[in-house]
Amino acid sequence: MTTAEEILIDPVLERVRTGIEAFDDLVMGGLPRGRTTIVGGTPGSGKTVFATQFLAHGITVLDEPGVFVTFEESPVEIEVNMASFGWDIRRWREMNKLVFVDASPRDHDQMIIGNFDLSGLLTRVLHAARQAAAKRIVLDSVTQLFDHFVAEQTSVRRELLRTATALKRDGLTVLMTAERNSEYGEISRHRIEEFVADNVVILRNALDRERRRRTIEVLKMRGSRHVEGEVPITLVVKQGIVAVPLSSLRLEQQSSTKRVTSGNPELDRMCGGGFFRDSVTLVSGATGTGKTLLVTNFLAGGAAAGERALLVGYEESRGQLFRNARGWGVDFEAMEADGRLKVVCIYPEAQNLPDHLLMIRELVEEFNPDRIAIDSLSALERIAPETGFREFLISLTSFIKKHEIAGLCTATNKSLVGGQSASEQHISTLTDSIILLRYIQEGDFMHRGIMVLKMRGSEHDKQIRRFTIDGAGMHLGQPFDGAPDVFGDSAASSA
Amino acid sequence: MSVSDRSNPGANGLLRLYVAGDGPGARRALESRLRIVEELAGGIEIQVVDVLAHPEEAERAGILATPTLSDESTTPPRRLIGDISNITQVLDYFGYRKKDSGYDHS
CATH class of the missing domain: 3.40.50.300 (P-loop containing nucleotide triphosphate hydrolases)
Structure with a gap:
């Protein structure tokens, strides 16, 4: 009796542009709408920048408001840190185009006994999404959520999946960041990608001959094609992440005889x-x-x-x-x-x-x-x-x-x-x-x-x-x- | 387990119980709440906040998990997440003494 309730999967997934042009090309136009994408990376690889840019493009270009659920930095810290990329987060908040769910660590004593769920979190996210009429949701980073309930990994996994499912049911496009310990090791700590993600994207900031080399790689896109391999990226003031495409992928240039x-x-x-x-x-x-x-x-x-x-x-x-x-x-x-x-x-x-x-x-x-x-x-x-x-x-x-x-x-x-x-x-x-x-x-x-x-x-x-x-x-x-x-x-x- | 005395429990301590809707977990927490209030015979007040009805309250207090029993009068706030059916343990954690200071109850 559940077939009617199953989420309809459009054969051609609608795409949500991230605003990182060359990246959107890698994933055939953008992230699939109504799906969950994990963006994994080591500290300093640009996860929060990627996530904020995803929201910024929605807000400033496509009139798609967003919700930023932060488990790490406070909203004010994010406002300040992202200002150099030209994103006026305060103004978006005033215009109600961006609503924060502040789940950053607060000073409190906590004890956990027995079973619990994360309805508090889910309710807050859904409430924020309604307030902003949001289409895009960012959770940065879910690894912090695991660290918050460090002895309760199984419950957090179950609850994170429940949260992702509920957001998906509302047609929201979800981007979760996750931390990695090494550039070429397991995909994310707690193996978050295994149970919650439709799509997996990796940001790298590897040391190569004493120089930093930033790249982005699409690892998995459930139900659709993507371009494989690492693509160089750079962080640009007033712009954010700019992917530098290997344009040889598209040999579209014609040869003139002039x-x-x-x-x-x-x-x-x-x-x-x-x-x-x-x-x-x-x-x-x-x-x-x-x-x-x-x-x-x-x-x-x-x-x-x-x-x-x-x-x-x-x-x-x-x-x-x-x-x-x-x-x-x-x-x-x-x-x-x-x-x-x-x-x-x-x-x-x-x-x-x-x-x-x-x-x-x-x-x-x-x-x-x-x-x-x-x-x-x-x-x-x-x-x-x-x-x-x-x-x-x-x-x-x-x-x-x-x-x-x-x-x-x-x-x-x-x-x-x-x-x-x-x-x-x-x-x-x-x-x-x-x-x-x-x-x-x-x-x-x-x-x-x-x-x-x-x-x-x-x-x-x-x-x-x-x-x-x-x-x-x-x-x-x-x-x-x-x-x-x-x-x-x-x-x-x-x- | 040592029972730590609240430095200044006051006549009416105020706790908040955050629950989500009326599922089995919430119902168990609400039953426990009644027993705790009874146990302290007016020495404690526990406000119930249904986060589904009042998400802005959950946002303000920074609640992620339910059920959460929270004492917001202390700095930093103290929170007990999950199962609050063991009353001795709950009162111990929040530093309340039972009215007759007898440990025996069931």
Whole structure:
């Protein structure tokens, strides 16, 4: 006789957007409405931020009020702690868009004998939900509830399940945070996820080569699909959690056949008519081979063609870059004054990789450039653990292509002759084109050589050409006669 | 078990009993309440708060579990959660003495 009372499960679960865009993509649009999601994480992994953001998005964007049940910090502490993310919790409370249930520890003596239930808690939550006409409920963190009734784990489990069921019956979307002891151990203390959760999300804040690496992972989504694996996240002032998607998940960017100039007509010819508009080119070479000159040409060529160009510099200061350009006959000041160029220089160490990526994304969205140069990736590489750097490159290149911007990145070889940089190895499969700049010894002379190693979707000059640099920039000369080894260590190979 | 004396029990001590609705647990607690009041013969008053009817009272007092017998006149408040049918134990916990100070009751 209970079939009619069973909760109807819609074949297509309605989604509740969390406001963390890239996360919503991972879970096919948001958390399923009317379900319970556990967000597990070690202390400091961002559980409360995630939970608050979930409520904030409902309140400020979708007109879905919320209830915040806090077992840990007091409502005032949460107000203060979350203010830096731009969330005006006090105002929401005044507008009755957010109602707190304050279950934070209060000073009292307590003794437990025999059976009890948590009707007090459930009633308070339901009352708060009615007051606010809430659609979203946060319980932060349920681990604290277990600690509160430390000798009564079985009762708490039973009561938590009863609470979750009652909230579900009212169509409320519930997010419970739970504490974890380690980044890659059991999912949560007290194994809360086993009995109460439809969905499980893990926040991590792992130490990787002396650097913190924050990620989010969807572990389980009952009855629906989700994207697997850890995705880097970062905490941003005035925004909250920002997930940095591996956009390679969606290879939606189309390839255009429109060519743009590299800024050097001779190099354009070598490339079969210039770079493609929505492609990323890697320029690789040892220090002093002319990478920054190619970048300067690239920017100047864009500006001359009426485009807007953005340069993100990680190696040299603005002053140095402007002086270099002037030395090759390019006036960055005038280009900036015309609004054709924007130069941003920052130390790689100033922030971590996801923040660098966000900064570049914000610059692109703000300045709306037609081309972007990044000089150099190798400088960024030194601040990042290997996995993080690869994710960064994937995100960066797919972002550049998605915006149909022509991108030019540089990578510095460690050795002066030949050799490969790690970023070259990482990025070579991700970039559309690779240009090598090399010192090449011929008899008693050291020449500079340039070659187009790869040009996706196009014919290109396969020769290694000499080039010289003077006050007017780069001049391509004749191909080398012999067959210089541009990959190996020339000293070693000649020995 | 030592019976600790209330420093100043007052003529009329006031406790609150938080219950949820009228399920078996609540009914048992209400029966126990009557016996306690009887036992102290007017020396104690126990207010009943049904949290289902007055959730704002539960919120104010920070009640999570029911039944909860609470003495809010002390700082910090003292709370007894669960089964309050053992009257000696209850009075002992809250520091009340039975009227005839006899330990024997059943």
